[in-house]
Amino acid sequence: MLEPGLEEKTYILNLGPQHPSTHGVLRVQLEMEGEFITKADPDIGYGHRGHEHMAENRNYLQFLPNMGRVDYLHALAYNQGYCMAVEKLIGLTVPERAEYIRVITAELNRIASHLLWVGAYLLDLGAFTPFLYCFDDRENILDLLDRITGSRLTYCYYRFGGVPRDIDEEFIAGCRAFITRLRGRFKDYDNLVTKNIIFIKRTRDIGIITKEQCVRYGLTGPMVRGSGIPYDIRKSEPYSAYPQFDFEIPIGERGDIMDRYLVRLREMEQSLRIIEQALNKLPDGPIMAEKVPKRIKPAAGEVYQAVETARGEFGCYIVSEGDIKPYRVKLRVPSFGNLSILPEIAVDTLVADLVAILGSIDVVVPEIDR
Amino acid sequence: MLSERIKKALAPLSLEKVEPGDYNKTGYHLEVAAAPDQMPAVAKAMLAEGCFLESLTAVDYPEHFTLVYHFASYQELCRTVVHAKLDKRLMATSITSVYPAANWYEREVYDLFGIRFAGHPDLRRILLPFEADFHPLRKDFGATATNA
Numbered sequence: 001m002l003e004p005g006l007e008e009k010t011y012i013l014n015l016g017p018q019h020p021s022t023h024g025v026l027r028v029q030l031e032m033e034g035e036f037i038t039k040a041d042p043d044i045g046y047g048h049r050g051h052e053h054m055a056e057n058r059n060y061l062q063f064l065p066n067m068g069r070v071d072y073l074h075a076l077a078y079n080q081g082y083c084m085a086v087e088k089l090i091g092l093t094v095p096e097r098a099e100y101i102r103v104i105t106a107e108l109n110r111i112a113s114h115l116l117w118v119g120a121y122l123l124d125l126g127a128f129t130p131f132l133y134c135f136d137d138r139e140n141i142l143d144l145l146d147r148i149t150g151s152r153l154t155y156c157y158y159r160f161g162g163v164p165r166d167i168d169e170e171f172i173a174g175c176r177a178f179i180t181r182l183r184g185r186f187k188d189y190d191n192l193v194t195k196n197i198i199f200i201k202r203t204r205d206i207g208i209i210t211k212e213q214c215v216r217y218g219l220t221g222p223m224v225r226g227s228g229i230p231y232d233i234r235k236s237e238p239y240s241a242y243p244q245f246d247f248e249i250p251i252g253e254r255g256d257i258m259d260r261y262l263v264r265l266r267e268m269e270q271s272l273r274i275i276e277q278a279l280n281k282l283p284d285g286p287i288m289a290e291k292v293p294k295r296i297k298p299a300a301g302e303v304y305q306a307v308e309t310a311r312g313e314f315g316c317y318i319v320s321e322g323d324i325k326p327y328r329v330k331l332r333v334p335s336f337g338n339l340s341i342l343p344e345i346a347v348d349t350l351v352a353d354l355v356a357i358l359g360s361i362d363v364v365v366p367e368i369d370r
Numbered sequence: 371m372l373s374e375r376i377k378k379a380l381a382p383l384s385l386e387k388v389e390p391g392d393y394n395k396t397g398y399h400l401e402v403a404a405a406p407d408q409m410p411a412v413a414k415a416m417l418a419e420g421c422f423l424e425s426l427t428a429v430d431y432p433e434h435f436t437l438v439y440h441f442a443s444y445q446e447l448c449r450t451v452v453h454a455k456l457d458k459r460l461m462a463t464s465i466t467s468v469y470p471a472a473n474w475y476e477r478e479v480y481d482l483f484g485i486r487f488a489g490h491p492d493l494r495r496i497l498l499p500f501e502a503d504f505h506p507l508r509k510d511f512g513a514t515a516t517n518a
Contacts, residue, residue: 045497332425
């Protein structure tokens with residue numbers, strides 16, 4: 001209680017870098033007036049490893065394993081973006097079967113990332129049970145991908161010109177069993193989470209992002225789709241085998257946290273549809289392009305390749321000066337742009353709501369820091 | 371066609387180059403070259419056409435820096451790249467007042483290349499510690515695969 005006549009002062013509150021709800025080493029310096037935030041200043045870079053600098057000191061293939069460590073939750077999308085950029089640079093065509101395998105594994109990885117988000121996000125809001133459900137489902141995907149790629153998290157599975165290992169009958173059967181299983185689970189998620197009155201109160205009409213803000217901040221992924229803009233690189237700039245599959249882009253109406261949650265949930269259903277179609281139509285043939293140069297030495301030039309990760313657009317910009325090492329590699333990561341809107345939408349909210357908003361952006365901090 | 375509309379919108383700015391790009395080879399529909407101090411005007415024209423700032427970065431060449439801006443649109447597939455050559459002794463011009471997204475991107479370019487942006491509201495380092503005294507993506511930084 002303040003004495004009468006004394007002025008109310010603003011004070012500084014530190015959120016992170018060890019706060020559990022910042023999902024990694026992210027620090028947000030908050031200026032508070034009572035319970036309300038007047039200014040939020042995210043401080044990033046705690047996990048800066050200099051990936052872009054490493055790229056300039058390695059040859060094209062040596063840099064490939066780094067791609068699993070930028071966004072560790074959707075590592076295969078980064079594998080794909082970088083491989084496609086290099087393939088474009090040297091004019092390499094990937095065989096049809098390899099494209100299908102890339103789509104199947106990348107979509108499985110996307111579902112794993114969304115499942116982790118749902119679980120960890122509800123943990124932020126104080127619900128423990130959904131976390132166990134989500135990790136139970138996600139475990140199935142990790143086992144499936146482990147069989148094919150050899151790792152459970154930081155995948156390095158795609159190669160320039162295709163994929164190194166073919167999928168087998170056991171993997172296909174496992175995928176089909178998983179599709180059936182997860183489809184049955186969506187009802188549980190709806191009953192447990194979507195219809196939960198506490199969850200609705202914490203997320204409806206909180207953290208609203210308008211379409212106009214999306215354009216000014218260059219947001220991508222579920223952040224724009226939640227605000228009602230149907231922008232998905234898989235549709236708007238089709239790559240790989242995506243044009244051959246029938247799927248929808250779920251969008252929200254109000255642009256609040258609830259809409260972003262619903263978009264991610266429906267996206268998982270669409271990913272299952274894509275995987276199912278890809279398994280049904282899986283063509284025979286080689287999984288690796290015939291003439292992959294042993295030494296990758298592209299002609300001078302530059303290339304920009306965008307792919308849709310679970311968080312939005314990953315753009316891989318490579319400048320080649322005709323050397324075996326890239327002259328410059330820029331990783332345009334979705335979380336960096338998506339987080340930059342936080343100072344604007346955090347103003348005049350409560351700390352508890354800030355945690356809800358920050359979680360709904362779905363940041364992966366090592367991706368921002370690079 | 372959005373690329374035609376952008377071409378028309380950029381025409382009055384008398385830029386160095388506005389040409390269609392080879393999309394299958396580079397991923398660009400439109401390639402533009404501009405002077406760094408023309409960037410706020412270019413950005414305003416791009417925003418008026420509904421484009422968003424996809425990425426902003428720089429490349430360090432021996433004689434000059436090149437600032438690279440990528441613009442894309444939610445409505446239509448059209449990627450515009452703008453290259454702006456910058457003399458190593460000069461400052462760039464900020465487009466943060468047009469695109470708030472540029473705020474962090476320009477801070478990153480300042481942090482990693484040491485390029486200053488005139489008119490930026492808060493030009494601090496963003497990835498490296500504030501007290502760092504180097505800019506690691508400059509080619510004279512000198513670290514190699516064995517010691518980086």
